[in-house]
Amino acid sequence: MQKTYEQMIRCHCASANTMALIGGKWKIIILDHLRDGTQHFNELQRSIAGITPHTLSQNLKELVSDGLVSRQDFKTTPPSTAYSLDTLGKELLPILTAITTFGENHPLIK
Amino acid sequence: MQKTYEQMIRCHCASANTMALIGGKWKIIILDHLRDGTQHFNELQRSIAGITPHTLSQNLKELVSDGLVSRQDFKTTPPSTAYSLDTLGKELLPILTAITTFGENHPLIK
DNA sequence: CAGTATCCCGCCAGATACTG
């Protein structure tokens, strides 16, 4: 979770708890790309146009530490890692679906 | 919508379109408080502990300009305004419900 | 009551380069 949200979750709104976890700029998009299965770091970076390795790494770390995503390190050379939805992340599927559906129905750019 | 998201929506992920609209730190919470009906500026500020007038005003402006919230000004003295979910905002109800449900099931602070 | 005006700061994120 990002520091920005630490204060917000004291407002005792249930929705705040969720936003604290998925509120990062790219987090929902990352989770969205993990819906269909395991993805490598590199796959994520290429499929999410515009994200830098630095930012992707940062967001993934928080997602992992929050229990939404699990990280598997194959400890090979060259290195290979795999990210997938963890238990908690799978509980987000209804949210992801709702967000994606809305986004499809209301594109901001043609 | 906030400037931060302008670049993000070019990644052609449907979810990005949605996050650009609701991605502000307090936006989901504001929308959540508007679910049950019309709220005055002052009511929102008191029920959302921790938000400043400045930030609330800013977020509401964006929500209105994005068509999620409608603002009614009664032009009285002392001034009175009313905020409620607009058409587009009501389409977010499934998302709001999903987010609130998840947040209830996974509190971050006891 | 419903904001606005100002000032300010902290963090998220971008850019670039580098490494095991």
Place this chain on the structure above:
DNA sequence: CAGTATCTGGCGGGATACTG
């Protein structure tokens, strides 16, 4: 390939005071 290191900056948001 999968990141980390370092530097930088912009913008969202906080604090406080003020106004029609």
